[in-house]
Amino acid sequence: MRRKVRTRIAPSPTGFLHLGTARTALYSWAYARHYGGEFVLRIEDTDVARSTQDSVDQILASLRWLGLDYDEGPFYQMQRLDRYRAVIDQMLAAGTAYHCYCTPDELTAMRDAQKERGEKTHYDGRWRPEPGKTLPPVPEGVPPVVRFSNPPEGDVTWDDLVKGPITINNREIDDLIIVRPDGVPTYNFCVVIDDWDMEISHVFRGDEHVNNTPWQINIFNALGAPLPLFGHVPVILGDDGQKLSKRRGAVSVTAYEEAGYLPEAMLNYLSRLGWSHGDDELFSREQLVQWFDGHHLSKSPAQWDAAKLGWVNSHYIKQTSDTALAALVAAQLQRRGIEAPQGEALTAMCALFKDRCATTAELADWTAMYFAPVSPSAEDLEAHVTEAVGPALETLAEKLASCEWSKPAIAAVIKETLAAHSLKMPVLAHAVRVLVCGRAQTPSIDAVLALFPRDMVIARLQAV
Numbered sequence: 001m002r003r004k005v006r007t008r009i010a011p012s013p014t015g016f017l018h019l020g021t022a023r024t025a026l027y028s029w030a031y032a033r034h035y036g037g038e039f040v041l042r043i044e045d046t047d048v049a050r051s052t053q054d055s056v057d058q059i060l061a062s063l064r065w066l067g068l069d070y071d072e073g074p075f076y077q078m079q080r081l082d083r084y085r086a087v088i089d090q091m092l093a094a095g096t097a098y099h100c101y102c103t104p105d106e107l108t109a110m111r112d113a114q115k116e117r118g119e120k121t122h123y124d125g126r127w128r129p130e131p132g133k134t135l136p137p138v139p140e141g142v143p144p145v146v147r148f149s150n151p152p153e154g155d156v157t158w159d160d161l162v163k164g165p166i167t168i169n170n171r172e173i174d175d176l177i178i179v180r181p182d183g184v185p186t187y188n189f190c191v192v193i194d195d196w197d198m199e200i201s202h203v204f205r206g207d208e209h210v211n212n213t214p215w216q217i218n219i220f221n222a223l224g225a226p227l228p229l230f231g232h233v234p235v236i237l238g239d240d241g242q243k244l245s246k247r248r249g250a251v252s253v254t255a256y257e258e259a260g261y262l263p264e265a266m267l268n269y270l271s272r273l274g275w276s277h278g279d280d281e282l283f284s285r286e287q288l289v290q291w292f293d294g295h296h297l298s299k300s301p302a303q304w305d306a307a308k309l310g311w312v313n314s315h316y317i318k319q320t321s322d323t324a325l326a327a328l329v330a331a332q333l334q335r336r337g338i339e340a341p342q343g344e345a346l347t348a349m350c351a352l353f354k355d356r357c358a359t360t361a362e363l364a365d366w367t368a369m370y371f372a373p374v375s376p377s378a379e380d381l382e383a384h385v386t387e388a389v390g391p392a393l394e395t396l397a398e399k400l401a402s403c404e405w406s407k408p409a410i411a412a413v414i415k416e417t418l419a420a421h422s423l424k425m426p427v428l429a430h431a432v433r434v435l436v437c438g439r440a441q442t443p444s445i446d447a448v449l450a451l452f453p454r455d456m457v458i459a460r461l462q463a464v
């Protein structure tokens with residue numbers, strides 16, 4: 001019988017939502033939505049020392065920003081300890097788990113001896129109960145761990161949704177610690193109980209967990225719990241071909257939000273990192289859901305491509321209404337300490353500059369000149385604000401002081417000034433741009449000037 005599709009994302013709250021986790025969340029979400037199933041959020045916070053509420057808040061905010069709505073949760077593992085303990089007790093009673101009293105020193109000595117003999121290091125099973133075996137005497141004052149009694153032989157096989165069939169022999173797998181000495185159960189155990197209790201049918205997660213899956217499958221089987229299907233998504237490599245990591249640049253969803261990327265663009269771009277639908281590069285959230293059926297997931301690592309993300313984002317910037325952009329740009333400016341009143345003016349600025357911007361931060365770069373002083377570079381001043389153009393700038397300032405303040409009127413005044421001083425357009429326009437906008441290149445100067453308050457233009461022209 002086919003199970004109802006239920007997927008989950010299970011981030012550990014030890015930092016921001018990583019791009020890799022965001023992509024897994026996206027795949028899990030899209031898969032659930034495609035099949036009319038449910039998407040569950042679980043916070044894996046058993047690493048108490050590193051888990052923080054701030055990280056939880058950031059993760060929730062990033063999921064919300066990306067529009068990955070969940071149907072259930074967030075469930076917190078630390079609130080499920082009683083349930084884990086009950087299962088552990090059952091397993092101890094059933095003999096599928098046992099106490100191990102090895103001290104850290106003993107384990108080190110065990111590994112050293114194995115290394116010396118040229119063996120692969122492993123737990124040697126000294127506390128594993130076996131028929132006819134006498135266990136060592138229980139030492140005093142050593143808090144035990146609980147280990148899972150892994151089947152000693154046979155293969156663990158699963159048909160990975162991404163990687164295809166995978167087989168691992170049980171002889172290669174240790175008896176895993178499922179409860180630490182402090183009594184807190186470990187990831188590989190909790191994840192199984194949770195996926196079981198939450199009736200997860202499909203587990204999408206990062207490649208780094210592929211080695212954990214045989215243990216998890218064995219635990220599922222030991223509990224008589226139905227197995228989910230697993231799909232291990234390859235890592236994302238940075239521009240430099242190395243695993244995407246903090247040391248090499250921004251890796252959190254939050255960082256991209258702050259840098260002025262749009263959620264639709266991130267969703268679109270992230271989904272293509274490891275999945276494809278023919279040659280389609282730009283598609284909507286609805287199309288993604290319609291197409292994301294679990295096929296065409298790539299087995300090989302995806303390469304982060306900042307330029308392509310920029311291209312995708314500029315597409316969505318063009319699609320976004322000027323009013324919506326104005327709100328985002330105002331927020332960008334505010335972060336820089338620039339107050340930009342939202343309204344018609346800012347909206348018109350977004351309309352004027354959006355076609356040349358890959359991010360709302362770039363759009364903020366353009367609009368900042370309207371709200372904060374500009375500082376033209378010495379080179380631009382020297383190259384464009386020459387003595388020859390000085391008299392024309394004066395004339396222009398005078399004429400602008402009394403003309404109608406509109407794009408056509410400003411264009412007419414510029415034309416008159418050019419004629420009066422026998423100058424060519426670029427000479428005057430460059431000088432005006434450098435002085436008023438702080439840069440030598442802008443869209444059509446009349447359009448750019450018309451969005452300034454008249455006084456600001458005249459003051460900047462006369463500042464030479």
Ligand code: GLU
Pocket residue numbers: 009010011012044191204205206209
């Ligand atoms: N907490 C794990 C992680 O963040 C979840 C792994 C899983 O999905 O099973 O990597």
